Amino acid sequence: MFVINCPYCGERDQQEFKAGGEAHIERPKQPTELSDDEWAEYLFMRKNIKGVQFERWNHAHGCRKWFNMVRDTSNDEIKLVYKMGEKPPLE
Amino acid sequence: MKNKYSVFSLIKNAFSDHENWQRAWKDPSPKKEYDTVIVGGGGHGLATAYYLAKKHNMKNIAVVEKGWIGGGNTGRNTTIIRSNYLWDASAGLYDHALKIWEGLSQELNYNVMFSQRGVMNLAHNLQDVRDLKRRTHANRLNGIDAVYLNTDEVKKFCPIINTSPDIRYPVLGGTLQRRAGTARHDAVAWGYARGADEMGVDIIQNCEVIGIKRNGDAVEGIETTRGFIKTKKIGVVAAGHSSVIANMAGLRLPLESKPLQALVSEPVKPIIDTVVMSNAVHAYVSQSDKGELVIGAGTDDYVSYTQKGSHQIVEGTLNAILELYPIFSRMRMLRQWGGIVDICPDASPILSKTSIKGLYFNCGWGTGGFKATPGSGDLFAHTIANDEPHKLNAAFNLNRFVSGDLVDEHGAAAVAH
Numbered sequence: 001m002f003v004i005n006c007p008y009c010g011e012r013d014q015q016e017f018k019a020g021g022e023a024h025i026e027r028p029k030q031p032t033e034l035s036d037d038e039w040a041e042y043l044f045m046r047k048n049i050k051g052v053q054f055e056r057w058n059h060a061h062g063c064r065k066w067f068n069m070v071r072d073t074s075n076d077e078i079k080l081v082y083k084m085g086e087k088p089p090l091e
Numbered sequence: 092m093k094n095k096y097s098v099f100s101l102i103k104n105a106f107s108d109h110e111n112w113q114r115a116w117k118d119p120s121p122k123k124e125y126d127t128v129i130v131g132g133g134g135h136g137l138a139t140a141y142y143l144a145k146k147h148n149m150k151n152i153a154v155v156e157k158g159w160i161g162g163g164n165t166g167r168n169t170t171i172i173r174s175n176y177l178w179d180a181s182a183g184l185y186d187h188a189l190k191i192w193e194g195l196s197q198e199l200n201y202n203v204m205f206s207q208r209g210v211m212n213l214a215h216n217l218q219d220v221r222d223l224k225r226r227t228h229a230n231r232l233n234g235i236d237a238v239y240l241n242t243d244e245v246k247k248f249c250p251i252i253n254t255s256p257d258i259r260y261p262v263l264g265g266t267l268q269r270r271a272g273t274a275r276h277d278a279v280a281w282g283y284a285r286g287a288d289e290m291g292v293d294i295i296q297n298c299e300v301i302g303i304k305r306n307g308d309a310v311e312g313i314e315t316t317r318g319f320i321k322t323k324k325i326g327v328v329a330a331g332h333s334s335v336i337a338n339m340a341g342l343r344l345p346l347e348s349k350p351l352q353a354l355v356s357e358p359v360k361p362i363i364d365t366v367v368m369s370n371a372v373h374a375y376v377s378q379s380d381k382g383e384l385v386i387g388a389g390t391d392d393y394v395s396y397t398q399k400g401s402h403q404i405v406e407g408t409l410n411a412i413l414e415l416y417p418i419f420s421r422m423r424m425l426r427q428w429g430g431i432v433d434i435c436p437d438a439s440p441i442l443s444k445t446s447i448k449g450l451y452f453n454c455g456w457g458t459g460g461f462k463a464t465p466g467s468g469d470l471f472a473h474t475i476a477n478d479e480p481h482k483l484n485a486a487f488n489l490n491r492f493v494s495g496d497l498v499d500e501h502g503a504a505a506v507a508h
Contacts, residue, residue: 015401017428018392019393030345036495039493040345040492041343043492045343045344046334046343046345047338048348048394049175050332055394071393073348073396074395076395076397076399
């Protein structure tokens with residue numbers, strides 16, 4: 001269990017949040033032009049990194065807003081949270 | 092078999108205070124080259140090596156394991172074995188495994204303590220009832236034993252369940268697979284390791300894979316913490332770490348690795364002689380031969396490799412357990428742990444070739460891989476040896492995520508994942 005610093009509400013218990021998977025997966029701009037392989041890549045394939053990963057989270061039992069998180073999946077340490085639409089840090 | 096276990100060997104060794112048992116498998120250093128290298132020394136990996144040697148006459152095989160064999164999810168699951176899956180492809184896959192389980196102790200000359208004590212799945216609402224009845228019919232059409240029980244029959248089969256209509260998740264019925272049950276998880280890994288070792292498989296522990304060497308579209312070998320090993324065929328059976336290995340080869344898999352928790356209580360006298368699974372509320376309970384209650388919980392919703400999991404998941408499971416089994420209200424829990432499970436979008440496994448020649452993946456078993464161990468090893472060995480899937484695992488290829496021909500067991504199996 002860990003504490004998450006919601007960019008809108010501040011520090012809250014993890015129980016209030018819902019994980020939304022890998023962040024910055026861009027929706028295809030021309031869905032009708034996509035091949036089956038490209039659809040599979042977009043819909044199903046994930047980096048699933050052991051280490052620092054970019055994720056989406058939702059403050060489901062709070063402000064209900066989505067935001068991004070940089071988290072180390074090997075020790076659950078949260079490096080950074082930032083709002084939707086903001087550019088991911090390069091690091 | 093040079094060192095066959097029997098009642099006579101037990102008596103003989105009793106006279107020397109059990110100090111002269113031979114070691115069950117060797118501890119070799121890696122050779123420079125193997126025909127096939129299996130990455131991952133859990134039950135599935137060791138079974139794969141065992142069947143490669145036994146059924147496909149391959150001699151020069153290694154299993155590399157980053158820790159010790161059976162130390163990952165093989166030693167962390169709740170040991171439930173069943174084959175009551177909804178879809179034909181899954182039913183074929185899991186029942187193939189169940190059939191091997193039935194003769195496994197004899198085959199391996201190693202007691203895996205397979206106990207067909209039955210697995211009962213509970214229904215808590217009308218939709219559960221419909222789903223479970225549908226699955227019972229589907230199972231029987233596939234030749235898998237299944238019966239539907241009403242509330243009274245559930246109570247009769249497992250008297251300690253609270254079947255009052257007033258509880259939060261009332262028991263409206265259930266299904267029972269009598270051939271299902273449990274086995275000793277460590278023994279499965281050790282039995283396969285001993286059998287594989289005897290046929291000349293090198294089981295190399297404390298040997299972590301840190302890179303996969305490719306030459307164009309084919310594999311050339313693996314880089315490990317104990318040096319480079321040349322090989323033309325790599326079978327990856329790394330469970331929660333499958334994506335980590337795939338990333339080394341420049342592949343992406345449709346997997347997310349999440350913590351799944353389990354816990355055991357203090358040992359008590361026999362109180363529950365079957366396995367009861369409550370899918371909707373994620374409460375699975377059975378009793379080990381030592382007397383501990385073995386309790387399975389649900390997965391967390393975020394990717395993590397920490398083998399811990401969140402507190403509220405355990406709390407939710409124990410709430411449900413107490414509601415269903417008020418008799419356990421004063422039980423104390425001894426240990427809690429997590430395992431990292433690799434979950435596919437359709438909650439079905441991948442036993443498949445890849446776009447890279449000589450690289451095979453056996454992964455995506457998610458929350459329920461233990462039950463499939465013997466079948467998974469057998470079919471994966473077939474896939475590696477022939478460079479073609481067996482008809483029982485043909486549907487579980489990696490290409491199904493491109494073609495859309497998914498085997499959707501999310502909620503359709505006996506468990507809500």
